[in-house]
Every structure is written in structure tokens, then in C-alpha cells.
Amino acid sequence: xxxxxxxxxxxxxxxxxxxxxxxxxxxxxxxxxxxxxxxxxxxxxxxxxxxxxxxxxxxxxxxxxxxxxxxxxxxxxxxxxxxxxxxxxxxxxxxxxxxx
Amino acid sequence: xxxxxxxxxxxxxxxxxxxxxxxxxxxxxxxxxxxxxxxxxxxxxxxxxxxxxxxxxxxxxxxxxxxxxxxxxxxxxxxxxxxxxxxxxxxxxxxxxxxxxxxxxxxxxxxxxxxxxxxxxxxxxxxxxxxxxxxxxxxxxxxxxxxxxxxxxxxxxxxxxxxxxxxxxxxxxxxxxxxxxxxxxxxxxxxxxxxxxxxxxxxxxxxxxxxxxxxxxxxxxxxxxxxxxxxxxxxxxxxxxxxxxxxxxxxxxxxxxxxxxxxxxxxxxxxxxxxxxxxxxxxxxxxxxxxxxxxxxxxxxxxxxxxxxxxxxxxxxxxxxxxxxxxxxxxxxxxxxxxxxxxxxxxxxxxxxxxxxxxxxxxxxxxxxxxxxxxxxxxxxxxxxxxxxxxx
Ligand code: SF4
Ligand code: SF4
Numbered sequence: 001x002x003x004x005x006x007x008x009x010x011x012x013x014x015x016x017x018x019x020x021x022x023x024x025x026x027x028x029x030x031x032x033x034x035x036x037x038x039x040x041x042x043x044x045x046x047x048x049x050x051x052x053x054x055x056x057x058x059x060x061x062x063x064x065x066x067x068x069x070x071x072x073x074x075x076x077x078x079x080x081x082x083x084x085x086x087x088x089x090x091x092x093x094x095x096x097x098x099x100x
Numbered sequence: 101x102x103x104x105x106x107x108x109x110x111x112x113x114x115x116x117x118x119x120x121x122x123x124x125x126x127x128x129x130x131x132x133x134x135x136x137x138x139x140x141x142x143x144x145x146x147x148x149x150x151x152x153x154x155x156x157x158x159x160x161x162x163x164x165x166x167x168x169x170x171x172x173x174x175x176x177x178x179x180x181x182x183x184x185x186x187x188x189x190x191x192x193x194x195x196x197x198x199x200x201x202x203x204x205x206x207x208x209x210x211x212x213x214x215x216x217x218x219x220x221x222x223x224x225x226x227x228x229x230x231x232x233x234x235x236x237x238x239x240x241x242x243x244x245x246x247x248x249x250x251x252x253x254x255x256x257x258x259x260x261x262x263x264x265x266x267x268x269x270x271x272x273x274x275x276x277x278x279x280x281x282x283x284x285x286x287x288x289x290x291x292x293x294x295x296x297x298x299x300x301x302x303x304x305x306x307x308x309x310x311x312x313x314x315x316x317x318x319x320x321x322x323x324x325x326x327x328x329x330x331x332x333x334x335x336x337x338x339x340x341x342x343x344x345x346x347x348x349x350x351x352x353x354x355x356x357x358x359x360x361x362x363x364x365x366x367x368x369x370x371x372x373x374x375x376x377x378x379x380x381x382x383x384x385x386x387x388x389x390x391x392x393x394x395x396x397x398x399x400x401x402x403x404x405x406x407x408x409x410x411x412x413x414x415x416x417x418x419x420x421x422x423x424x425x426x427x428x429x430x431x432x433x434x435x436x437x438x439x440x441x442x443x444x445x446x447x448x449x450x451x452x453x454x455x456x457x458x459x460x461x462x463x464x465x466x467x468x469x470x471x472x473x474x475x476x477x478x479x480x481x482x483x484x485x486x487x488x489x490x491x492x
Binding site: 008009010011012014016017018019020021022023024025 | 196197198199257294295303304305306307308310313314316317318320321324325
């Protein structure tokens with residue numbers, strides 16, 4: 001049985017036990033929607049040290065070929081760790097308030 | 101079928117051997133220690149195929165059982181008293197995940213004060229955890245009930261606790277009829293789990309976070325599954341009766357047909373009360389006994405029908421709710437009878453806490469007093485603490 005996620009299921013449709021009938025379903029849940037602060041990355045200032053990548057608790061820093069390429073706002077929760085860890089000389093990440 | 105002599109603990113260990121579970125994870129606790137001690141001998145002697153997991157606490161024991169059951173195994177454990185209290189958190193997790201684990205339990209009071217003897221406060225304190233509960237009156241029943249409970253649990257995906265009274269049953273040697281190993285295996289059948297965490301072809305997510313949007317639906321579904329337990333139990337108990345000649349209804353009635361009054365109680369005390377009833381009947385007094393065997397789920401309609409026909413009933417509770425309103429059996433029975441068309445006058449006797457002896461004269465007193473209630477047509481004392489010093 002494959003579970004449907006297009007609408008909330010009622011209790012009679014759920015598989016027995018609180019199991020989810022497939023694996024890695026968390027990929028489908030965008031957890032970035034409760035962010036109140038948004039990190040803004042400045043590509044010009046970035047020295048690609050990847051401190052932000054290694055410390056981000058939500059794996060929201062995207063990297064390609066050893067270079068930082070941006071922030072995945074679907075999963076970034078706005079904690080600001082990346083902005084704090086970014087070396088002061090680079091200061092490539094700014095935290096700004098989310099627009100409503 | 102052969103006849104042997106065994107204590108309650110030996111009988112339960114023997115039933116576990118014949119069930120031959122895939123995994124047993126357990127931690128010793130008086131007075132249930134023997135059950136897994138004897139069972140571990142079966143493991144060491146190669147008489148079972150079980151993976152025996154020795155753990156560092158009851159919390160870990162039931163946690164290991166949860167893991168083994170999620171992996172698709174047939175799983176059992178054993179505990180008592182504080183051990184069950186330490187398992188409390190995991191009881192809910194096993195039930196919520198629909199894992200048909202079976203606990204062979206010995207009822208012992210909960211500390212403080214510390215005590216190793218019988219009362220029912222341990223399992224009564226876990227009655228909202230989503231486990232089927234069967235209270236046994238003797239070793240024979242304990243043996244039979246483990247086999248029945250395992251089958252009901254696996255058919256309904258509801259875990260089960262089967263219990264005996266500390267020392268009174270657990271350590272008393274009794275004559276007992278047992279089935280052959282193959283008969284037990286045929287009766288319980290091969291366990292076909294609904295899912296397995298080891299099924300790598302079909303990976304699933306177990307135990308995920310479940311918040312405001314789905315938790316209630318999952319609980320509602322669990323409650324619905326629980327409502328099917330009694331029906332399945334009745335069917336399986338019938339099948340077991342055909343195999344063994346021993347039938348165990350969820351609620352047992354003894355000499356109740358023409359009785360005006362009855363005692364409603366559980367466990368070994370019910371067997372003692374049968375002796376008393378026999379004596380009273382010889383004197384021509386119309387008195388009976390109703391024995392509560394299954395207390396989760398509650399056999400609501402059965403209780404209504406059984407108790408509704410008496411003029412007065414004395415509930416005998418071997419634990420207290422600390423609600424200033426007597427014991428749990430009394431409290432719930434009152435609730436059940438609330439909308440019954442015919443209902444008896446109902447009183448409660450809390451007795452036997454911490455293994456305080458209950459003998460024939462105590463039970464006779466209860467029958468005398470309940471007869472008095474009928475004569476007066478009213479109850480003078482709703483809740484009596486029976487056999488405690490300082491009490492009238
Ligand atoms: S704000 Fe937090 S979650 Fe978002 S990218 Fe930076 S470290 Fe990751
Ligand atoms: S920590 Fe700052 S400089 Fe280093 S990669 Fe991240 S954004 Fe660039």
C-alpha cells in the first residue's frame with residue numbers, strides 16, 4: 001500500500017501502527033517554512049572555506065565541486081549559525097528578517 | 101496431554117519453552133525471576149531456538165523486545181512490580197506500534213514501602229497502556245493463558261500481559277496438565293508479522309514524529325484495533341478449549357444462576373472464594389462468584405449481564421486507585437453499571453495489599469455483610485479496607 005499525501009488521511013486509511021509505508025519520506029516535507037530570519041549569501045565576498053557547509057544543522061548549504069553555490073531555502077530554518085561561523089574577513093552571509 | 105507438578109513460574113516458563121519465541125529479552129525481578137531463569141536454562145540446553153538477550157534493566161528489556169518485534173520476531177519477556185513500572189514508558193511504545201509482545205508477569209505490590217508480595221497495583225497502574233490484561237487464578241490457568249494470549253496478540257497486533265499472584269501462585273506447586281510441544285506449535289501457528297524492519301526490499305519508516313495533524317488519527321485507529329480484542333479472544337479461547345478441554349471465558353461465573361449476591365474479584369482469591377461459595381451453598385445460602393479474568397479490554401457487556409442479575413455485589417480489589425474512591429475494579433464496574441437496566445447495590449473491599457493474607461473467614465465476612473446490604477436495601481459503608489489493623 002502506498003500512502004497518499006495529497007490530502008490529510010482519516011484514521012481508517014492509515015496503515016496499522018504508526019509506521020510510514022515507505023522510507024526517506026522526510027525529503028518530501030519542506031521544513032524551511034517556519035524561518036523568521038533569512039541568510040543572504042554574497043557570492044562576491046565568499047572565500048569558499050565551507051565552514052558554513054560543515055556547521056549547518058539542516059544541510060541547507062549547497063556545494064558543487066568544492067565551492068559553495070548557495071542556500072536551499074526549502075530546508076534552511078534561519079538559525080544563523082552560518083552567518084556567525086563565516087570568517088569576519090569574508091562576512092559573506094547576512095541575516096535579514098523574512099518578509100511576510 | 102500429560103500431567104506434571106509445577107509452580108506458577110515453572111508453568112509459565114514451560115509455556116514459553118513450548119511457544120519457542122524468536123527473542124526473549126529480560127531482566128530478573130522477584131518474584132518473576134524464575135520464569136526467565138528457567139527459560140534461560142532451556143536456551144542453554146538447546147531446547148529452544150530463542151535468542152536470549154540479557155539486558156541491564158527492564159526499560160532495556162522491553163526496548164529490546166520492541167526492536168525484535170519491529171524486526172518481525174515472535175517476542176516475549178517477563179517481569180513484576182517495579183520492573184513493569186520501569187517498562188511503563190515502553191509499554192505505550194510497543195502498543196502504539198502494534199507489536200504483539202507477550203509479558204509473563206507476576207503481580208507484586210509497588211514500592212514504597214518496599215515489599216515483594218502480591219497485590220495488583222503494578223498491572224492496574226498500567227491499564228491505560230494499550231495492553232490486553234489477563235489475571236490468572238492458578239498455575240494451570242497461567243500456562244494455558246500464555247498460549248491463548250500469544251495467539252490473540254498476534255492476531256490483533258495488541259500486546260498482552262498474563263499475570264499470576266506473587267508467591268501464592270508463582271511459588272506454589274500445583275498439579276497441571278500440559279499439551280505436547282507440537283500441539284502448542286500447531287495451535288499458535290507460524291507468526292506472520294505485518295511488517296519487518298529487516299525487509300530491505302520494502303523499507304519503511306518506524307516510529308516517526310507525529311504531531312497535531314496525525315497523532316489523533318493514529319490513536320483513534322489503535323483504540324479501534326483494541327475494540328476487536330475481546331471478539332478474537334472469545335474465538336481463540338474456544339479453539340483452545342477444543343484442544344485442551346479447558347475453557348477460559350473473559351469473565352467467569354461460579355454458581356450464580358439463582359444467587360442473590362455475589363463477590364466480584366480476580367486472581368487466586370477467586371479460587372479461595374469458590375471454596376467459600378461451596379460451603380455457603382451447603383447451608384442453603386444463595387451466593388455466587390464472578391471472576392474478572394480479562395481487565396483490558398473491559399468485557400463491558402459481559403459484566404453488565406453478569407452483575408445485573410444480583411441484588412448486591414461486593415467488589416474485592418487488590419489495589420487502590422488513590423482517588424479516595426476505592427479500587428480500580430470497583431470504580432470501573434460502577435461506570436459499566438451506570439446505564440444497566442438492572443443493577444445491584446455495589447460495595448468495594450480493598451484487601452490483600454502487599455501480600456496481606458486473605459483467608460476463608462475474611463471472604464465469609466464479605467458475604468455476610470453483602471447479605472446484610474440486601475436485607476437493609478442500602479449500603480452503610482461504600483468502601484471497606486479488609487484485613488488492615490485499625491479498621492472496623
Ligand atoms: S541559517 Fe541555519 S539552517 Fe539556514 S543555512 Fe544558515 S546554518 Fe543552515
Ligand atoms: S563560511 Fe562564509 S566564506 Fe566560508 S563558504 Fe560559507 S559563506 Fe563562504
